[in-house]
Every structure is written in C-alpha cells, then in structure tokens.
Amino acid sequence: MFLKVKTYFKNLTTKQLIFRLCLLIIPIVLYTGFIIFIFSIPGFKGLIMWADWVREYVIYIILFDVLLFVLILVDFFVASVKKAEIKRLPSIVMTVFLTLGLVISMGGWGYFGTIPLQRAVGDKAPQLLILDGVGANNVPNMAVSFYTHDRTTKTLYWGLTPSLELPEKVESRASKTHGFLLDILEPNTTYFYKINEGIMYNFTTPVNTPNYARFAISSDLHFGADDVNRTATQGILENIIAHKYDILFNLGDMVEYGMFDGHYKEAMDYMSPYVSSIPYRPVIGNHDTFFGGKTFWRDYFSPELLPDTPRDYFHINLNGIHVFVLDLEWGTETYTRAQQKWFESELSPLSDDDWILVMNHAMYYSSGYFVDGEQWWDNEAMITEFEDLFIEHDVDLVFSGHNHHMETLNNSGIVYNIIGAFGGHMDPDYHNKTVGQEGTGSLWYLTGQHGYLDVEINGTIATITFRTPEYTILQTFIVVE
Ligand SMILES: [Fe+2]
Ligand SMILES: [Fe+2]
Structure with missing residues (x-):
C-alpha cells in the first residue's frame, strides 16, 4: 500500500x-x-x-x-x-x-x-473595585473601573467634599477600558467622585481597627437568565448599602453566559448604582467565562493598574484580616501552577493567629445532587487539593457559591459556607432528588430562599449571619479564631 x-x-x-x-x-x-x-x-x-x-x-x-x-x-x-x-x-x-x-x-x-469583539452597544457603568494588598493607613487601594464603547480619554474628579478638591486624575491616552486608581486613602472617611461631568458618587472607607471588618457576601446573580428574582437582588443590595459594610464580595456567576457581552452590560448597569458606592470585589465563576467570557471579565473587573497585580486572584489585607480570592470556577480545573505557587507563597508568612478567609466560586464541601451526571455535593478534587493546605495554614473561613442554596459546614475546624442566593434561580432541595446527598460536616442547609451573608470579624470572634433580602436573620454562627 x-x-x-x-x-x-x-x-x-x-x-x-x-x-x-x-x-x-x-x-x-x-x-x-x-x-x-x-x-x-x-x-x-x-x-x-x-x-x-x-x-x-x-x-x-x-x-x-x-x-x-x-x-x-x-x-x-x-x-x-x-x-x-x-x-x-x-x-x-x-x-x-x-x-x-x-x-x-x-x-x-x-x-x-471573534467573541472578544462582539461587544454590546453602549458604555458600561462604573464599579468601585477594592484592590489587593494592604494599602496606606491599612486601607486597601481602590479603583473606579468602567468601559466605553469608543476609545476616549476620561478625567476623574474626587475629594473629601462634594467640591472634589483633590487633584484630578486624567488618563494619559485614549482607551476603551478605564481604571482610576484611588490610593493613600484615609480610614473611615467618605470620598466623593465623578467621571467627567457624570453622576456624583460617594463611598466610605473602612475603619482601621486591627482585626475588625464587616463583609457582605453573596453569589450567583446570573444576569441574562430568565428564571431570576431581581426583587430579591434589589432588596439584598439596598440592605448592603443601608448597613454600610466595608466590602461587598460577589462570588461569581454574575452572568448566565459569559460569551454574551449583553449579559455583562445588563449586570453592570444594574449593579453600578450600588457598587459604585461600596468597595466591591467580584469573583470569577464558571458561567462568567463561558466560551471566552474571561476577556470581558478582565476588561471590566481587573483593570491593569499595576503591572505586577495578579488579574484573576487576589490577596486583600484589611486590618490584618487576610482575604484570598481564588479563581476556582467549576473546581480545580482553573487552579493553575502559577495560582498554586502564588497562593502557597502568600499563605506561608501568615501566623496561626491571623484571620484567613478564602473566597471563590466553586464549592468544597456541600450538600447537593446529580447535575448532568456529575456529583454536585462534596467536590472531592477540591477537598483533596485544598484541605491539607487549609489545615496546615489554619484557614478559618471559606466562602463559595456555585450551588444555589445556603449552607454552613464544619470540617477539621474550618467553617465552609455556601451562599449562592443573590437572585439567580434557587436549587431544588437535595432531599427531594432521587440521588442527592448531605455534605460532610453540614451544620445548616436552606434552599428556596434568596439572601446574603453578613460576616463581622471583631478581635477573635467572627459572627456569620445569613440574612434574607429584607435583612431578617435566617441563621447565625459564631466562630472563634
Ligand atoms: Fe450559578
Ligand atoms: Fe457556578
């Protein structure tokens, strides 16, 4: 032949x-x-x-x-x-x-x-992003981030009063992605800002009391999906603003399909009135990166302000409380060697007495049921990859979304929390599924209820409170460092 x-x-x-x-x-x-x-x-x-x-x-x-x-x-x-x-x-x-x-x-x-080129028409509204690191005066730096459909040069005016008396920040070149760095911030201080002649926003920086912070956390908004509850989302956001948390963490699946920029536009336009007024950290989820959506994500939520800043994972140090934001979308598939090396090197100098919090989209321990023939309860790959590391470095609290319910689980003294309840559809109760299982170490489980997590750390005590969109308490746990 x-x-x-x-x-x-x-x-x-x-x-x-x-x-x-x-x-x-x-x-x-x-x-x-x-x-x-x-x-x-x-x-x-x-x-x-x-x-x-x-x-x-x-x-x-x-x-x-x-x-x-x-x-x-x-x-x-x-x-x-x-x-x-x-x-x-x-x-x-x-x-x-x-x-x-x-x-x-x-x-x-x-x-x-061509997905990165398929942008929705119109500009995307500003978001106030909290950046990694410790910042001056123990107040992490922030950035006002937004996207314009056309290449433009913008100016940010800001100050401690509505007269915006601090030196303005002018972009040096025309761009579609915009990120204004706000640094050397004073603690417990209200700042006002506006972009060009746009809306005047204001936000208040956290106090700089050691080992003190108040976080609001929720996940799985799924903008672009049909089966959502935006009344719940609105209630959650209004209460988060009214109760003046230091940082709002949004743990991923902000959009239904990451390859549709229209979903991102809908999400950012909806969220902007709230998240332009509170330090905000969105975390990347599996839906956000569908078929190339990561390009949009990086343009909107990881402005390249500092050349050495990692773009998909962060370490925020607020008053000595260490918050690690990881890029774990479905599970360990996105845990690259670079991310692993970075995470381990950031953990290694920390002491057992430090508060260490880990936040990412995919869950570790969780109750759940079969979806698409896959087990959506205890994610064995995540547990195998991270549990020993968490024990070795005395990680205290872990927060995830991905599963659309609320839950707290305790394994080896590490308290895992699921809060996929920001307004996307709620998962059915696993008890009603043919194949479903309680997560190992589950202390409390609730589905069919939207809401968010209110986390207050004060000295050696952390108070974890699950709240409804109307601010009613659903469940509270106390964790001692
Ligand atoms: Fe989700
Ligand atoms: Fe997800």
Missing part, C-alpha cells in the same frame, strides 16, 4: 502535488487548529468536565477530525491504485467531508475567535 502511494506521489508534477495537498491539508489544519483553539479558551476544561452536552459535542468534533484523517489516507490509497497520475482532485465523498470540515472550522473560528 505504502509503495503504491509513494509511486502515486512520484508520478504527480509539483503543481499537481501542491494543488492536491492544499485541497486536503488546508481543511484539516483549520479543523484541527479549531479544536486546539477551543481547548485553549480559559475555563473550557471545566466546561467539558462538568457539562455533559458540551462534552458530547466535543467528542463528535474530535471524531470528525479523526474521520477526516482516515478519509485522507483512504483517498490517497484509492488514488494511487486507480491511474493516479491523472487524478488531481479528491473523490466526491472526500470533497463533501472536507467541505463540511471547512464550514465547521471556519464557522467555529469566526464565532468563537
């Missing part, structure tokens, strides 16, 4: 050879390249691990690639045994498959490759 194919190639002129190879090789290179490309999309590995419908499509796409390779070999062989020297074009069957391969790969490249 190989001899025949060899002879066949020998008998072709250079022109015939190039023509024939181009016809066969261009589609298969484009198609195989498309497969490599989709695997390189941030968050894709988790998507195929956890979503069986995506996994099925990917298997079909790969099988078709294998089929193309096999058909090419068969075509060469058939051509070589059939007066090959005059046969310059692939067979009809081959041509059909190659055309199909071309159409799929060009369509795939065209759609997925």
Whole structure:
C-alpha cells in the first residue's frame, strides 16, 4: 500500500502535488487548529468536565477530525491504485467531508475567535473595585473601573467634599477600558467622585481597627437568565448599602453566559448604582467565562493598574484580616501552577493567629445532587487539593457559591459556607432528588430562599449571619479564631 502511494506521489508534477495537498491539508489544519483553539479558551476544561452536552459535542468534533484523517489516507490509497497520475482532485465523498470540515472550522473560528469583539452597544457603568494588598493607613487601594464603547480619554474628579478638591486624575491616552486608581486613602472617611461631568458618587472607607471588618457576601446573580428574582437582588443590595459594610464580595456567576457581552452590560448597569458606592470585589465563576467570557471579565473587573497585580486572584489585607480570592470556577480545573505557587507563597508568612478567609466560586464541601451526571455535593478534587493546605495554614473561613442554596459546614475546624442566593434561580432541595446527598460536616442547609451573608470579624470572634433580602436573620454562627 505504502509503495503504491509513494509511486502515486512520484508520478504527480509539483503543481499537481501542491494543488492536491492544499485541497486536503488546508481543511484539516483549520479543523484541527479549531479544536486546539477551543481547548485553549480559559475555563473550557471545566466546561467539558462538568457539562455533559458540551462534552458530547466535543467528542463528535474530535471524531470528525479523526474521520477526516482516515478519509485522507483512504483517498490517497484509492488514488494511487486507480491511474493516479491523472487524478488531481479528491473523490466526491472526500470533497463533501472536507467541505463540511471547512464550514465547521471556519464557522467555529469566526464565532468563537471573534467573541472578544462582539461587544454590546453602549458604555458600561462604573464599579468601585477594592484592590489587593494592604494599602496606606491599612486601607486597601481602590479603583473606579468602567468601559466605553469608543476609545476616549476620561478625567476623574474626587475629594473629601462634594467640591472634589483633590487633584484630578486624567488618563494619559485614549482607551476603551478605564481604571482610576484611588490610593493613600484615609480610614473611615467618605470620598466623593465623578467621571467627567457624570453622576456624583460617594463611598466610605473602612475603619482601621486591627482585626475588625464587616463583609457582605453573596453569589450567583446570573444576569441574562430568565428564571431570576431581581426583587430579591434589589432588596439584598439596598440592605448592603443601608448597613454600610466595608466590602461587598460577589462570588461569581454574575452572568448566565459569559460569551454574551449583553449579559455583562445588563449586570453592570444594574449593579453600578450600588457598587459604585461600596468597595466591591467580584469573583470569577464558571458561567462568567463561558466560551471566552474571561476577556470581558478582565476588561471590566481587573483593570491593569499595576503591572505586577495578579488579574484573576487576589490577596486583600484589611486590618490584618487576610482575604484570598481564588479563581476556582467549576473546581480545580482553573487552579493553575502559577495560582498554586502564588497562593502557597502568600499563605506561608501568615501566623496561626491571623484571620484567613478564602473566597471563590466553586464549592468544597456541600450538600447537593446529580447535575448532568456529575456529583454536585462534596467536590472531592477540591477537598483533596485544598484541605491539607487549609489545615496546615489554619484557614478559618471559606466562602463559595456555585450551588444555589445556603449552607454552613464544619470540617477539621474550618467553617465552609455556601451562599449562592443573590437572585439567580434557587436549587431544588437535595432531599427531594432521587440521588442527592448531605455534605460532610453540614451544620445548616436552606434552599428556596434568596439572601446574603453578613460576616463581622471583631478581635477573635467572627459572627456569620445569613440574612434574607429584607435583612431578617435566617441563621447565625459564631466562630472563634
Ligand atoms: Fe450559578
Ligand atoms: Fe457556578
């Protein structure tokens, strides 16, 4: 067979050879390249691990690639045994498959490759982001971040009074992504700011009392989905603003589909009136990065203000309370070696007496049930990867979303909390599912109820309170450092 194919190639002129190879090789290179490309999309590995419908499509796409390779070999062989020297074009069957391969790969490249360019019309409203590090006066730095549809140069005016008396900040070059750094902040002080001649906002910095902080935490807003409860979201946000927390953490799945910029626009326009007035830290979730959504996320929530600042994971130090924000979207699939090295090196100088809080989207211990044939209770990979590290460094509190319910679990003295209740649909009770299981160490579980977590740390005591959107207490736990 190989001899025949060899002879066949020998008998072709250079022109015939190039023509024939181009016809066969261009589609298969484009198609195989498309497969490599989709695997390189941030968050894709988790998507195929956890979503069986995506996994099925990917298997079909790969099988078709294998089929193309096999058909090419068969075509060469058939051509070589059939007066090959005059046969310059692939067979009809081959041509059909190659055309199909071309159409799929060009369509795939065209759609997925241009997602970062498919922006919703209009500007995206400002958000006040808390940055990593400790900051001057023990007040972490902040940034006013927003996105304009057109490249523009903006000016931020700010001050301790509405006359905005501090030196204005003018951007040095026109850009679509905007991030104004607010640094050297005074504790327990109200700042006013506005962008160009826009709305006047104000926010108050945290007090700088050692080991004191009040956080509001919730997760899973899913902007863009139909089955949401925005009355609950509004109630939660109004109470968070009214009760003056130091930081609002939003633990991911802000949008339903990360590849649709319109979902991001809806989320940011809705959230801006609230999160332009309170230090805010959104955390990346699996829905936020769907099919290339991470590009949008980084533009909107990780402005490149400082060259050495990690963009997807952070260590905020507020009054000696260490908050680690990790990029764990479905589970350990996004726990890169770089992130692991960074996390371990940030943990290592901390002492057993320090408050250490870990926040990320995917859950560790949790009650749950089967979704898409996967176990959505205790995530064994997450537990295996992190539990020993948490025990070694005496991590105190862990917060996640991803599962849409509320829960507190205690394992080895580490208190894990689930708060996927910011206004997305609520998960059904796992007790009512054919295959469902209580999470190991579960102390309290509630679903069907939206709300948020109110965490107050004062000295050696942390008070964790689950609240409804109307501020009613659902459950309280006390944790001693
Ligand atoms: Fe979610
Ligand atoms: Fe999620």
